[in-house]
Amino acid sequence: MSVEYEPVIGLEVHAQLLTRSKIFCGCSTVFGEEPNTLTCPVCTGQPGSLPVVNRKAVEFAIKLGLATHCRIAPYSLFARKNYFYPDLPKGYQISMYEHPLAEDGFIEISVDGKKKPIKIIRIHMEEDAGKLKHGETPETASFSYVDFNRTGVPLVEIVSGPDIRSPMEAGDYLRKLRAILQYLEISTGNMEEGSFRCDANVSVRAKGQNEFGTRTELKNMNSFRHVEKALEYEIRRQITILQDGEEVVQETRLWDVDQAITVSMRGKEEAHDYRYFPDPDLVPLRIDESWVEEIRRDLPELPEDKKDRFVNKYKIPEYDAEILTSTKALANYYEECVRLFPEAKTVSNWMMGDLLRELKRDEREIDQCPVTPQHLAEMLAMIKEGTISGKIAKDVFEEMYQTGERPGKIVRDKGWTQILDTREIEKAIEKAVQGNPKLVEDYRQGKERLFGFFVGEVMKETKGKANPKLVNELLKEKLKAKGKV
Ligand SMILES: [Zn+2]
Numbered sequence: 001m002s003v004e005y006e007p008v009i010g011l012e013v014h015a016q017l018l019t020r021s022k023i024f025c026g027c028s029t030v031f032g033e034e035p036n037t038l039t040c041p042v043c044t045g046q047p048g049s050l051p052v053v054n055r056k057a058v059e060f061a062i063k064l065g066l067a068t069h070c071r072i073a074p075y076s077l078f079a080r081k082n083y084f085y086p087d088l089p090k091g092y093q094i095s096m097y098e099h100p101l102a103e104d105g106f107i108e109i110s111v112d113g114k115k116k117p118i119k120i121i122r123i124h125m126e127e128d129a130g131k132l133k134h135g136e137t138p139e140t141a142s143f144s145y146v147d148f149n150r151t152g153v154p155l156v157e158i159v160s161g162p163d164i165r166s167p168m169e170a171g172d173y174l175r176k177l178r179a180i181l182q183y184l185e186i187s188t189g190n191m192e193e194g195s196f197r198c199d200a201n202v203s204v205r206a207k208g209q210n211e212f213g214t215r216t217e218l219k220n221m222n223s224f225r226h227v228e229k230a231l232e233y234e235i236r237r238q239i240t241i242l243q244d245g246e247e248v249v250q251e252t253r254l255w256d257v258d259q260a261i262t263v264s265m266r267g268k269e270e271a272h273d274y275r276y277f278p279d280p281d282l283v284p285l286r287i288d289e290s291w292v293e294e295i296r297r298d299l300p301e302l303p304e305d306k307k308d309r310f311v312n313k314y315k316i317p318e319y320d321a322e323i324l325t326s327t328k329a330l331a332n333y334y335e336e337c338v339r340l341f342p343e344a345k346t347v348s349n350w351m352m353g354d355l356l357r358e359l360k361r362d363e364r365e366i367d368q369c370p371v372t373p374q375h376l377a378e379m380l381a382m383i384k385e386g387t388i389s390g391k392i393a394k395d396v397f398e399e400m401y402q403t404g405e406r407p408g409k410i411v412r413d414k415g416w417t418q419i420l421d422t423r424e425i426e427k428a429i430e431k432a433v434q435g436n437p438k439l440v441e442d443y444r445q446g447k448e449r450l451f452g453f454f455v456g457e458v459m460k461e462t463k464g465k466a467n468p469k470l471v472n473e474l475l476k477e478k479l480k481a482k483g484k485v
Contacts, residue, residue, distance in 0.1 A: 004207045005242065007235045008215075009164035009200060013177060014155050015187045016128065016195040017060045023127050023154035024051030024094065024282075031193055035133075035147035043127075043152035045090030050281055053078070057154040058101075058285065060186040061125050062295050064156055065102030067180050067302055068120050072292050076101045078125075078282045081274045086146055087130035095157075096124035097276040101285065107160075107180070108304055109172040110322065118173050119161030128153040156187075162201070162212065167231035171224050174198060175326065179303045183328050191222050198227055203248070204238045213238070214248040218262060220255045230255040234262050306331055314344035323352060329366045333373050340377035343384075350376060354394070358401050370404040371397070379407035386467065392416050419466045422474065425458070428466065429478050432457035443479055454479065 022029055025042035041049035065072050077099040080092040105120035130151040135143040158177060164170050178189035178196055189196045203215035218234055221227045233255075238248050253262040301309070303325050310321035310331075325331045330351075337347045355376070359369060379396055382388045388396060388411055399410045411417055419425060432454050433440055443450040458471050 005204045005239045006165060006207050007202060007204050008162045008212055009170050009202050009231060010162040011160045011164065011170060011173060012199045013158045014197040015181055017057050017154040017156060018187055019054055019056045019154055021054060022152035023054050023057050024152055027152065029153050033149055035149060038149040044148055051094065053282060054154060057125065059295060061101050061123065061156050062292060063184050063186055063299065065123050066296050066299060067184055068105040068107055070102035070105030070120055070123060072102050072287060073099060074287055075099060076285045078279045079276045080279050081276055083274060087132050089148060089151060093127060093129060094279055095126035100124035107173060107176050109169060109176055111169060118163045121159045121161050123156055123158050126155050126157060128155050167228040170231055171228045174224055174227060176303065179326055183300055183302055200227065200231060202231060202234050204235055204242065214250050216248065216250065217252045218255055219252060226255060226257060229260060230262055233260065314338060316344055316348050320348045320352060324348065327366065333366050336373035337377050340374060341380045346380055354397050371400045375400055375406055382407060386420055387417055389418050389468065419462055422470060425466050425470050425474055428458045428461040429475055431461055433478060440479065
């Protein structure tokens with residue numbers, strides 16, 4: 001009898017906070033500057049220097065705690081996490097351990113159309129480490145370089161509960177979390193620049209079993225797709241081990257993008273390996289209830305609320321609302337378009353179809369879209385008024401996307417206006433009928449499928465611009481009429 005297995009996944013996300021200065025000093029957090037130009041005695045750990053916590057960073061972390069339904073701790077404490085690595089000038093990282101800033105919240109994802117809360121165990125603040133760069137040319141191959149610009153950049157670490165049951169759920173959770181960070185405008189959520197990093201704890205167990213299996217920790221996944229792929233691979237690997245009657249080893253494994261496998265990196269690490277202790281240079285963080293309330297009052301509308309509002313206000317399906325609120329910019333685009341052309345479902349259809357398809361193909365975000373909400377609304381109005389057909393509109397949209405031009409100008413320049421003038425259509429029908437007397441006779445004898453042929457002739461004559469509905473009506477009338485052609 002074969003056992004059915006289920007994966008148990010928990011995620012740890014590090015997100016960079018969008019403050020202008022670092023977490024414990026005044027150095028700039030700008031990305032991409034010359035190495036080691038954004039440093040000072042504090043972030044390079046010189047003896048005698050003292051860290052001072054950045055109030056803005058704390059405010060941002062509280063925002064995230066509130067947005068994920070966490071309890072904000074009135075008292076939290078920075079601790080030293082000791083380990084030696086060349087990118088860590090102090091020999092320890094300032095983080096939070098026993099007393100994190102926020103605890104016990106959740107983020108909702110949708111699974112099979114139902115809402116599923118994923119527990120947030122804790123959110124804590126910490127400083128980032130520097131960046132190692134290994135020599136890439138033959139001359140420098142034996143060297144490693146270190147850049148301390150990133151050292152001391154403020155991070156929040158968000159630790160989920162082991163509530164995730166598939167790689168797809170993991171992807172949904174990450175997208176939701178990133179959307180929340182972006183809605184709050186406290187992080188770019190950019191994975192390529194390392195502003196949003198994810199490690200995953202994964203184990204498998206027989207379905208119905210309560211205890212967790214032995215887990216491994218996955219690292220080095222720098223896109224949502226890689227997270228999903230790495231999890232899929234690791235789940236398969238662990239199931240195979242169990243099926244062979246072997247045991248999974250608790251360890252840290254790296255995702256190897258090129259080979260699409262996970263490889264062992266190091267054995268298990270326990271918290272005591274880091275010898276955490278309270279940082280004596282920093283006073284405990286005492287957070288006033290009133291400050292928390294002030295921040296709560298100023299929270300913007302968050303993805304989940306916006307989605308519910310879209311469903312209620314615009315009467316669009318939940319599926320549409322989920323996608324349209326996936327980023328704030330996309331949601332704004334939608335609302336602006338609906339304001340100008342108040343047919344909510346039509347707008348949604350065009351955005352979810354043509355618009356997002358083009359953007360995805362070009363790997364562009366909505367704020368890089370050459371078609372403005374004004375232009376899209378104008379085009380939809382032209383369809384509604386019958387100036388262009390729905391079919392021609394597809395070409396108009398493509399042209400708008402390529403050139404950034406207004407639809408009115410495109411239609412005029414290309415001569416794509418739909419023919420609604422019945423006299424003009426009748427003229428084309430007359431020509432089609434006159435030119436094919438034999439076929440008209442056949443049609444009248446009962447060969448009804450010839451109708452399509454005549455429609456085709458009329459369309460050819462009008463270069464595809466005749467209103468199809470009018471062509472159908474007028475052509476039927478004409479062919480029905482008795483008498484000589
Ligand atoms: Zn500094």
